[in-house]
Amino acid sequence: xxxKLVFVTNNAHKLEEISQILxxxxxxxxxxxxxxxxxIPETADTLEGNAFQKASYIHQKYGYxxxxxxxGLEVEAxxxxxxxxxxxxxxxxxxxxxxxQKLLQNLIGKTNRKAQFRTSICLIIDDKVHTFEGICKxxxxxxxxxxxxxxYDPIFVPEGYENTFAELGNDIKNQISHRAKAVEALxxxxxxx
Ligand code: ITT
Numbered sequence: 001x002x003x004k005l006v007f008v009t010n011n012a013h014k015l016e017e018i019s020q021i022l023x024x025x026x027x028x029x030x031x032x033x034x035x036x037x038x039x040i041p042e043t044a045d046t047l048e049g050n051a052f053q054k055a056s057y058i059h060q061k062y063g064y065x066x067x068x069x070x071x072g073l074e075v076e077a078x079x080x081x082x083x084x085x086x087x088x089x090x091x092x093x094x095x096x097x098x099x100x101q102k103l104l105q106n107l108i109g110k111t112n113r114k115a116q117f118r119t120s121i122c123l124i125i126d127d128k129v130h131t132f133e134g135i136c137k138x139x140x141x142x143x144x145x146x147x148x149x150x151x152y153d154p155i156f157v158p159e160g161y162e163n164t165f166a167e168l169g170n171d172i173k174n175q176i177s178h179r180a181k182a183v184e185a186l187x188x189x190x191x192x193x
Contacts, residue, residue, distance in 0.1 A: 002024070002025065002026055002027045003026055003027065003065070003190065004026075004027045004029060004064070004065070005026050005027070005028060005029065005064075005065055005066060005067060005125075006028075006029045006030070006031070006033070006034055006058055006062070006064045006065070006066035006067075007019075007028055007029070007030060007066070007067060007068070008031065008040065008054045008055055008057070008058045008066050008067065008068035009030075009031070009054075009068065009069070010031065010040075011150075013149070013150040013151075014069065014179070015028075015030055017170065017173075017174055017177075017179060017180075018069075018179065018183055020170070020174055021174055021179075021180055021183045021184075021187075022183065022187065025187065025190070025191075026190065029064070031058075034058075034062055034064060036058065036061075036062065040053075040054050040057050040058070041053055041054075041057065042054060042070070044084075045084060046084060046120075047070040047071065047072050047083070047084055047118060047119070047120040048070075048120045048122070048131060050068075050070040050084065050120075051068045051069055051070040051120045051121060051122035051131070052068075052122045052129065052131075053068075054068035054070070054122070055067055055068040055122040055123070055124045055129075056122075056124060056129075059124040065123075065124060065125040065126070066123075066124055067121055067122060067123040067124070067186065068121070068122055069119050069120065069121045069122075069179065069182065070084070070119070070120055071086065071117060071118065071119040071120075071178060071179065072084050072085075072086045072117070072118055073086050073103075073115060073116075073117055073151075073152050073156070074115060074116050074117075074118055075103070075107070075114075075115040075140060076112055076114040076115060077107065077110040077112040077113070077114070078103075078106055078107070081106075082099070082103065086099070086151070086152070087099075089102055089103065090102040096150065096151050096152070099151070099152065100144060100152055100154065100155050103140065103152070103155070104140075104142065104143075104155065107140060107142075113139040113140045113141070114137070114138075114139055115137075115138060115139060115140050115156065116135050116136060116137045116138065116178070117135070117136045117138075117152075117156065117177065117178035117179075118133065118134070118135050118178055119133065119134045119135075119178040119179045119181070119182040120132070120133055120182070121133075121134075121182045121183070121185075121186050123186060123189070125193075130189060132182045132183075132185035132186045132189070133181075133182055133185070134177070134178040134179060134180065134181030134182030134183070134184070134185065135178055135181065136158055136159075136176060136177050136178040136181065137158070137159045138156050138157050138158040138159050138161075139156075139157050139159075140155050140156060140157075141155055141156075141157055141164065143155075144164075144166075145163070145164045145166065145167055146163065146164045146165070146166025146167035146168075147166060147167075148165075148166050148167075148168075148169050148170055148173075149165050149166045149170065149173060153165035153166040153173070154166040158176055158177075165177070
């Protein structure tokens, strides 16, 4: 029988991406599936801390094996900003348009456009905590391009490509992204367990 794992996220895009990457090896449950409707705290000051906070909340309260991810866009010329604040860079509420505009403003006149998406996954299984990481390096372009994906995808061009994540589409994004790499490490662990 497949292992049941809850993915602790309220982001439907992330749920879709990860279920595509995991395939049918795992029975992936959403927060809806376990009837969890509350706001899960995410108040740590690191990606690792937030992933742990989200996963341990569900593990303690609902008793499921589960994992959570936290992702940030780290921009070199901005000393790693927006990083852990990526979702609320332009204020509370996940307004991707406002977040992208603020980032582009802050990069005006900067020649160093290097950035990376970093994902930290925290898995809690059989009462043990495991952490996995995935990084995707690239650059921030000057104007949005493309329609697919979410968040900062229209302004991020991954290394080795000329198109943004939002132009490349989910199939390519899911082969090379930060989240794909972190999930691959998670899958390798689950398979060898
Ligand atoms: P959950 O905490 O409910 O999982 P979230 O939307 O808050 O969902 P994160 O904290 O992991 O997700 O991500 C913070 C923000 O970073 C997110 O709102 C997006 O704006 C951005 N982001 C995350 N992953 C991304 C990706 O693959 N492509 C583009 N932007 C991304």
